[in-house]
Amino acid sequence: MPDHRYSVLLPVYGKDSPAYLRIAIDSMLAQTLPPDEILIAVDGPIGSNLMTVINQYRVAQPDLFSLYQAPNQGGLGALLRKAVPLCRNTYIARMDADDYSSPERLSKQFAILDQRDDVDIVGCNVDEFMDDVTEPVSHVVLPELPADALRFAKRRCPMRHPALLYRKDDVLAAGNYRPLYTFEDYDLIVRMLHRGLRLYNVQEPLVSMRVSPDFYARRGGPRFVACMVRTKWRFLVMGFSSLPDFLVSCLGQTFVGLMPGSFRAWFYKTFLRKEIIG
Incomplete structure (x- = not known):
């Protein structure tokens, strides 16, 4: 049988909401294909409320939850560059601390890898919401097929970062994340595509991304x-x-x-x- 063990890589920052973090983690715990590891990567010092939430999960399921804490805040690219090699599984599912993944997200993403030999990285369409995940304010529709995603990537980012499922070794072979302001995800995916890897976006909103009123x-x-x-x-x-x-x-x-x-x-x-x- 295919190896469907995966690590969830979830960065946390000092300004994140403890309540939103619980929603994000619980959505990964509710996956129909559950994770083998949830690695929480903390970007420098965070408040006691966030750390309390993290420790509650770690105490409840010590074999599932791992923690990496950067000594200083360095931004997402620098944080993930350190955290990716620490993931213990072949596959990594990205997730953010204020978003939500539908229960069938990973089962549907792995189904694409099982069914298609021409796919290495799997993303999906996303819904954007403000307060209630059941009340999206907009849809983000991304190119589905690898050839379309490659063409799209030459001018715009062809995926949403928290929705990605990829192989750890592919990320490292492409040079891993780099500490770029806001473009660390696009930069990585282009280097992976340039190496010949292929991206497929499931045409369903399997991830809901939280946006503030001034997000755009x-x-x-x-x-x-x-x-x-x-x-x-x-x-x-x-x-x-x-x-x-x-x-x-x-x-x-x-x-x-x-x-x-x-x-x-x-x-x-x-x-x-x-x-x-x-």
Whole structure:
């Protein structure tokens, strides 16, 4: 039988909500294909309330829960770079501390790996919600087939990070995560695709991502734009994307990134999401 043992890699930060963290962890515990390990990676010091939640789970199920705590806060890329090698299983399922995975997420993602020889990484569509996971405010629809995902990746990120299922050795062979501002996931997935790995997105919202009212508005600003341009320049230099890909995607994302926050939120919801009305 195929090896379906997997580690959940879940980063936690000091500003995370203890209540939201419980929802995220419980959603992984409720999987129809349960995890073999949940590795909680803590980015520097966190408050006692968060650590209390983490310790409650560790005490209740010490064989399931593992902990890595970075001595200082270094950001998501640096944190995951240290945590990935610590996962004890071949497969790693990413998850964030304020999101929710449907009970059949991992069983459906592993089913794709079992059924298709042309897939190495599995993501999925996602719903976005604000307060209640049962009341999504928008849908994110991503390219399904590997060829479409590869084409899409040359200009835009073809997956959502908390929804990924991948092999630990594939991540390490691609150079692991790098400490980039907001683009550590896109950077990694492009390096994996450039090595010939293939991405498939299940066309169901198996993950729900929590968004704050200013979520879209914050996806911009000079620092965001500068890191985006540097990241896409690396894609061009490594031969993954073409000059037209670089120019078109950078110009478009710079335009959106430097919009006033309220306009940026409107643009995301109007053109980059399927917003739910009513």
